[in-house]
Amino acid sequence: MRLEKIFLDEIEINRIIKRMTYEIYEKNYDTEDIVLIGVNQRGYILAQRISNIARNHKNKNFSTGKVEVYFCNGIFDIQNSLLNLKIEINNKVVILITDVFLTGRISSAAISSIFFHGCPKVIQFATLISGGHRQFPLVPNFTGKNIPTTENQKVTLKLRETDNVECVILM
Numbered sequence: 001m002r003l004e005k006i007f008l009d010e011i012e013i014n015r016i017i018k019r020m021t022y023e024i025y026e027k028n029y030d031t032e033d034i035v036l037i038g039v040n041q042r043g044y045i046l047a048q049r050i051s052n053i054a055r056n057h058k059n060k061n062f063s064t065g066k067v068e069v070y071f072c073n074g075i076f077d078i079q080n081s082l083l084n085l086k087i088e089i090n091n092k093v094v095i096l097i098t099d100v101f102l103t104g105r106i107s108s109a110a111i112s113s114i115f116f117h118g119c120p121k122v123i124q125f126a127t128l129i130s131g132g133h134r135q136f137p138l139v140p141n142f143t144g145k146n147i148p149t150t151e152n153q154k155v156t157l158k159l160r161e162t163d164n165v166e167c168v169i170l171m
Contacts, residue, residue, distance in 0.1 A: 003171070007147060007155075010166035013128070016144040017046065020126060021053040023142050024095060025060055027124070033092040035063045035120075039110045042099035045161050046128055050097065062095075063087045069109045094120040099157040101140060102132030102149070129168055131155050 008016070028034055036051055038044030044066035054060040065087065094114060098107055111123060126142035131149040147155055147170065154171045 005170045006167050007170045008145065008168035010160075013157075013166055013168065016128065017049050018053055018057075020128070020142050020144050021050045021057070024050065024124075024126065025054055025058050027141070028093060028095075029060075031093050033121075035065060035087060035089055035092050035094050037065045037067055037089075037094055037096050037110075037114065039067055039096060039098045039106060040069060041066075041162060042157055042159055043097045045159050046099060047095075047097045050126075065089075067096075067110045067113050069106050069113065089114065089118040089120050091119070091121045093122045093124065095124045095126055095142075098125075098127045100129045100131070100155045101127035101138075101143075102155065104134050104136030104138040107138055108136045128157060129155055 036047035038047035044064070047064045047066070051062040051064050054062050096107065096110055096114070098110075101107060107125065114120065114123065124141040125138065127140045128144040129147055130140055130143045130145070131147040132155070133149075133151055147168075149155060149170070156169045156171065158165050158167050158169065160166045
């Protein structure tokens with residue numbers, strides 16, 4: 001049986017998201033064409049929250065979209081990954097947003113999916129939680145919180161929109 005530890009609560013998560021928003025804004029303050037793409041459901045929720053904070057606190061509008069990464073028969077299905085965008089990504093700054101970044105497999109597949117659907121000017125990478133054991137040479141440009149983990153540990157983000165509770169759990 002795995003023991004669960006609440007690593008971050010709702011107040012800490014919201015503070016981290018706000019700080020990440022300011023960091024993204026500072027790095028891209030003079031850029032107009034920015035698209036936030038959330039990876040899977042929780043990454044998309046984070047992208048929407050970052051967009052709302054930027055609009056309310058910095059008067060900066062970020063477009064948002066979502067990429068769903070599918071895992072099928074032991075491999076990621078890039079061609080059928082769903083890129084839910086109503087906007088163009090060609091020649092734009094795309095900021096890929098994930099909830100938890102551990103091995104890099106899902107993020108790598110999301111980047112491949114983005115290039116399958118268009119050619120952004122730049123891809124930056126943001127994650128709320130970074131921990132784990134990289135299997136791909138990816139490093140986030142924006143990291144909310146580093147949580148050192150062992151290979152046996154799992155980090156889970158729960159959000160009010162999907163789980164009716166808001167916390168980061170380390171198992």
